[in-house]
Amino acid sequence: MSDVSKLIATQPPAAASAPPEIVPAPASLVPHLGEVAILLDIDGTLLDLAPTPREVWVPPGLAETLNSLLQRTAGALALVSGRSLNDIDLIFAPEIYPAVGGHGAEMRLGSGNEADAVQAPPMDKELKRRLAAIAKLSPGILLEDKGYSLALHYRLAPQAEAAIYEEVSRIRAELPGAPIEVLPGKCVCEIKHAGFTKATGVRELMRRAPFEGRKPFFIGDDVTDESVFAIMPDFAGLSFSVGRRALGVDGHFDSPDDVRAFLARLAQREGQSAASR
Ligand SMILES: O=P(O)(O)OC[C@H]1O[C@H](O[C@H]2O[C@H](CO)[C@@H](O)[C@H](O)[C@H]2O)[C@H](O)[C@@H](O)[C@@H]1O
Numbered sequence: 001m002s003d004v005s006k007l008i009a010t011q012p013p014a015a016a017s018a019p020p021e022i023v024p025a026p027a028s029l030v031p032h033l034g035e036v037a038i039l040l041d042i043d044g045t046l047l048d049l050a051p052t053p054r055e056v057w058v059p060p061g062l063a064e065t066l067n068s069l070l071q072r073t074a075g076a077l078a079l080v081s082g083r084s085l086n087d088i089d090l091i092f093a094p095e096i097y098p099a100v101g102g103h104g105a106e107m108r109l110g111s112g113n114e115a116d117a118v119q120a121p122p123m124d125k126e127l128k129r130r131l132a133a134i135a136k137l138s139p140g141i142l143l144e145d146k147g148y149s150l151a152l153h154y155r156l157a158p159q160a161e162a163a164i165y166e167e168v169s170r171i172r173a174e175l176p177g178a179p180i181e182v183l184p185g186k187c188v189c190e191i192k193h194a195g196f197t198k199a200t201g202v203r204e205l206m207r208r209a210p211f212e213g214r215k216p217f218f219i220g221d222d223v224t225d226e227s228v229f230a231i232m233p234d235f236a237g238l239s240f241s242v243g244r245r246a247l248g249v250d251g252h253f254d255s256p257d258d259v260r261a262f263l264a265r266l267a268q269r270e271g272q273s274a275a276s277r
Helices: 026-032 062-072 085-092 125-137 158-173 198-206 223-235 256-275
Strands: 009-011 021-023 036-040 077-080 099-101 106-108 142-145 149-153 180-185 188-193 215-220 238-242 251-253
Touching: 021 251, 036 198, 036 256, 062 077, 062 256, 077 198, 085 099, 099 198, 106 198, 125 142, 125 149, 125 158, 158 180, 158 188, 180 223, 198 215, 198 223, 215 223, 223 238, 238 256, 251 256
Parallel strands: 036 077, 036 215, 077 099, 215 238, 238 251
Antiparallel strands: 009 021, 099 106, 142 149, 149 188, 180 188
16 A cells, blocks of 8 residues: 555745754555545534524535545545534435444444434433523523533633633532543533544444555544544555644634535546546
């Protein structure tokens, strides 16, 4: 297998101490789509952020791009998201993509809509009830129940951030043995089972066909994606952040729009090279 990292253009470091930034060049990656796995975060990476979780939308052409890349990688493209598989399917309907959902709680390898692996037990009902009551702290706090975790969104009530975290800490302090952890995201505080992360989900995915043995490249934007950035070297893979250069990544994109344009070029060039064969 060739070294994918050598196939992309390198830019000089912005600061003397920072390693050089690698900018993915679709043209050089195209001939290697049979050797790579494409792993993509959703919110803030593939899709623009929206005021509420329900308001995201899939821009024209994105599904076509993903379908083309799914085909060209022989199925080795997966969405890696904090959202549940059910939610991902509603957003991308009628398309159904391989995915790691719920920050590693669920995994689906193919386009059948059943999960192939579920890592997460449902969250304790009483705990959930207590956490859910935090939404009453302020109008604008939105509750998202994923079954195995609970997310408190405060994008519409930013002034409530500190109070939400304080209340979550208070509840956790009363339950010192509970196997839960708090995951801060973009204007969201998520409480989930401690036994899984996006990284554990990706490791599981990379053990299964058609992902096994491929070199992954992962694109993500959020704190919750950092666990995946950290494990890419274990698979000789590459990681890219969005909107900022995160610690340890190989390069970054400025916006979801840039990510979509990169993927479209990758799919298009592959389409062209397939047509000219
Ligand atoms: O891992 P991701 O695919 O990036 O999912 C992370 C969370 O995304 C969603 O919330 C975020 O996006 C919303 C829509 O843009 C935005 O309103 C919210 O403020 C963001 O936190 C989703 O609702 C969560 O379940 C995911 O964990």
